[in-house]
Amino acid sequence: MMHNRLKRMFSILAAVIPLFLGGCAGLEKSASKVPERPFVFQLAVNDIVDLATGEKLSFDALMEKLAKVRVIYVGEVHSREADHEVQRRIVEWLWRRGRRIGVGLEMLPRSTQENLDRWVRGDLDEAAFLKAVDWEGHWGFPFSLYRPLFGFAQEKSIPMRALNAPPAVVRQVSRQGLASLSDEQRREIARHFDLNDAAHRSYIEQEYHAHAPGNIRDAQTFYEAQVVWEETMAESLALWLVQEPLDHVVVLAGKGHVNHRFGIPERVRRRVAHGYAVVLPTALNEEPERLTVEAGDFLIVTAEEKPFPGHGRRLGVRLKSAADGAGLRVVEVVPGSRAEQAGFQPGDRIVAVDGEVVRDWEALHQRVQRPASTMVFTLEREGRRIEAVVHFEP
Structure with a gap:
């Protein structure tokens, strides 16, 4: 499953374009952990599970729980339509109940915020928006996957926030290390970095050694690049939480950035005290029964997908x-x-x-x-x- 979670990392850092191409409120963790024991469930498509208790929930029951936290991370496999449908349903449920909500995006770097605001205001049509934010250059996954949620946000004037670092800067770090960045490049990313989370480092280094990505100097620069990526998103989100009186922010990000909480979620919490939850849409053929409370808070089982999205259809x-x-x-x-x-x-x-x-x-x-x-x-x-x-x- 680790290969599935970090595929976007390799599409940017190793320049392989895929072709289509923390816990709930009050949770405090002193150290990151990886799953130690699997729950054993008899699962079916559309099942929703509270990973802390093993309780199966209806969608409304899930949302009542999510309505108690300020930030909701919905991990995605970027090319999977089912994951984007889960994200849209969560945003719509919150909006229809009168909540002040925003949507945070891994997909775009912070430099695109002005044009993202213009999209929400309705000042740009789709073609003009995609050109203005250089969607293909910054992300590359088909906008059609994101269109329903982006369209809903525009229709309902739901604010959206670009969270990410510039891909070019992340690539440079992966090839030459943090020390290679100029002062100007450093101003484009987070100011503070935590490189001392042993579990997070182990998680990322396992992926590095499993796939031996090209165009990356070594495991250290690969890890530094991942941290630059995630700390920048965490800093961007933390600033938004301070600046805007939103009841909830729904964050759309790859699973590798939210699973186990040590990517974005805990890095945001260390900056701003708040409650959060991690929602993991997971295809039936992705072995959802092996997910535990260490990986996230809620599991949503989606239909089996073969071949697995993002795998088997890469050109390189x-x-x-x-x-x-x-x-x-x-x-x-x-x-x-x-x-x-x-x-x-x-x-x-x-x-x-x-x-x-x-x-x-x-x-x-x-x-x-x-x-x-x-x-x-x-x-x-x-x-x-x-x-x-x-x-x-x-």
Whole structure:
């Protein structure tokens, strides 16, 4: 499961673009912990479990509990629609009961806040918003996954806050370490970093050694980059909690940043005293019965998904939109990846997949997610077109 939780970490730090591409109020913990004992449940799709008691809850009962805390972290697998549906339902429930709520976003760096505010006010349509915040460059996962919640926030004037650090700064830390940052770069991220959480370090280093990511100097710089990422989000959220009289903030973030609480949740709590809860939507084939109270507070079981989102459909490339707006340009090819094996090269433009034109990220996502074991990519290279055959798992 650790591989699932941190896949976004590798998509940014290792430049692998996936293709589609703490506890409740009053909880205090002196040290982070990882799960030690599994609960044994007979679980089914749509079951909701209070991990502290083993009690199964209705959605309304869950929300009555969540309504008692100020911050609600809803961990996601970024490419999974079911996780985004859970997030939307939680936000809508709170709004319909008259709560003053906000939505915190891992997806965008703090520098995009002005344009995010313009979206909420209705000053930007979707196309203009995505361009203004450089959604593809900063995030890359299809906006269609987030559209229902973003649309609801705009319709109801629910404030949204960009929490993250600039991806370029995080990448530099992963390759050269914190000490390599300039004074200007340091001003773009959190002021304070806690690098002394042994359980958190162990969790991240296990992922590093399990996958040996490229373009990263070593386990230390990988860990420093993760901490820069999470401390910046924690600082951004803590400032918002102080500045705004909101009853609740629902935080949308990858599971790797909220599971076990030592990513974002406890780093926020150390800055500002408040109650929080961690909600973990988990697919049936993700072994939800192994989650414990150490991992989070509430479990929501979603339908089984195969192949698991974000796995088995990776090319191993970093992409950007072509300058003329037609197709996607290959910026980097990861050594040993499917793309390298198929003959992709930096500078190539992806024109089509299996003969169907690809003009943007949404189109590429739709093509690649089809259950085919082999796909033919049409690439444009130095004025000529070539074909590259990519093999996926059956």
